Amino acid sequence: MKIKNICCIGAGYVGGPTMAVIAHKCPDIKVTIVDLNAQRIADWNDENTDNLPVYEPGLDEIVLSARGKNLFFSTDVEKAIDEAEMIFISVNTPTKTYGLGKGMAADLKYIELCARQIASVAKDNKIVVEKSTLPVRTAEAIKNILDNTGNGVEFQILSNPEFLAEGTAIDDLLSPDRVLIGGGTDAKGQEAIDALVDVYANWIPKERILTTNVWSSELSKLTANAFLAQRVSSINAMSELCEKTGADVNEVARAIGMDSRIGPKFLKSSVGFGGSCFQKDILNLVYIAKSYGLNEVADYWEQVIIMNDHQKRRFAANIVKTLYNTVSGKKIAFLGWAFKKDTNDTRESAAIYVADDLLFEQANIAVYDPKVEDKTIFKDLDYLATRKPEENKEGVTIFQDPYEACKDAHAIAILTEWDEFKDYDWDRIYNNMKKPAFVFDGRNVLDVEKMRSKGFVFSSIGK
Ligand code: UDX
Ligand code: ADP
DSSP states (O other), X not given: OOOOEEXXXXXXXXXXXXXXXXXXXXXXXXXXXXXXXXXXXXXXXOSSGGGOSSOOTTHHHHHHHHBTTTEEEESOHHHHHHHOSEEEEOOOOOBOOSSTTTTTSBOOHHHHHHHHHHHXXXXXXXXXXXXXXXXXXXXXXXXXXXXXXXXXXXXEEEEOOOOOOTTSHHHHHHSOSOEEEEEOSSHHHHHHHHHHHHHHTTTSOGGGEEEEEHHHHHHHHHHHHHHHHHHHHHHHHHHHHHHHHTOOHHHHHHHHHTSTTTOSTTOOOOSOOOXXXXXXXXXXXXXXXXXXXXXXXXXXXXXXXXXXXXHHHHHHHHHHHHTTTOOTTOEEEEEOOSSSTTOOOOTTOHHHHHHHHHHHTTOEEEEEOSSOOHHHHHHHHHHHTSSOHHHHHHHEEEOSSHHHHHTTOSEEXXXXXXXXXXXXXXXXXXXXXXXXXXXXXXXXXXOHHHXXXXXXXXXXXXX
């Protein structure tokens, strides 16, 4: 079966870049990305690629290479479903904020809506691909809905989790470590798997395309994220011990990372991991484990989140303690709001929680981030519902210029590892700050000795 028409439901951080790369690499396949959010679609279609809704290095060129040729962004969900032989579901699956599993389980209402819509529209056989991260056995639920509400057409469900990391999405998509495709084990399932393998084989060597059963594929995604997050929590746990013992967490990370069994990646101590995946997926894993009565398994993974919360909290507490136990009325400049560099995504960013803690201490927070929009920052804080939106507006000011953000500040907190922070005129910043001029480097991006020699009272993570 040769795929000529692909539809992707959901034009977000995963759907947008992934489909743009498929279109770019497969000129013979028409790719249509649909979304209910008309503004988002308009932004994807914007002539000026600075207005694309997702910021990713290299994404603009990829979009420009295919848009209008074989890559289309549209709000006409039904037409795109009808035309496609293969439909990717790439909608959001946030943690549930209500009811059973609140705060832990993934909310699958958007997935279910997609499945129902596909079922009602499809007039011929379709391959439905889960791209969003989903709990194990979601494919079964999707299949159930499709088979029972559809027009008698046949559906094959594949799981094809996305492993791209934001900020490096385009490189990750162009040369992934592996592509994982899970599908049915019968002949028809195999045929569907082969159809998707053929799409990726346009640019990815076959030996890097891994095929498994659906459940292994779904669980592998959760497992990969849990392992990655666990490494960050593990090194962050050691960072606190380093601070007490005089060890340096960067040196420890280097020393252990040279052990080929451990490896050097994901050992950067930080103010805490963020992003739309790690916390959500681990909570989901914990929920699933609990639902099978596997309490020890659940507790084991939950500790990764507990450690991460502690790391964010103690960063904020250290600022308060160091500033003579009060930040009330003091300007604290935040450099960075995104959950990591090279993205405008702020979901679960440590900055949100550190800001929340400092607002409780009545600090005045001044934020500068090179890519995050002002309204996103307020939306993030308001979403916590820890105080009234007016109070967030009062406590937080957003700056377009880092030097203005830092002017007259009592302290600077670095929350994202944007490269540009290293190149600032730190003497100028120092001269314009209140003294002592405190810097709290939550990402260990600045040179400690250099900063201290300029006069800053400098504190980093794990040193
Ligand atoms: C992650 C997975 O890496 C990716 O495979 C999956 O598809 C989605 O989730 P992402 O969340 O985009 O990707 O970024 P990632 O690079 O994994 O970083 C997640 C968080 O961990 C960021 O806040 C980052 O700053 C933090 N981190 C990462 C550290 O604090 N230290 C590290 O060593 C690595
Ligand atoms: P991710 O990081 O997983 O890509 P995003 O929130 O960035 O998540 O994107 C998910 C997108 O899916 C959003 O733009 C949302 O509007 C869209 N979406 C959710 N449900 C539907 C649906 N039933 N039909 C079309 N689009 C949907």
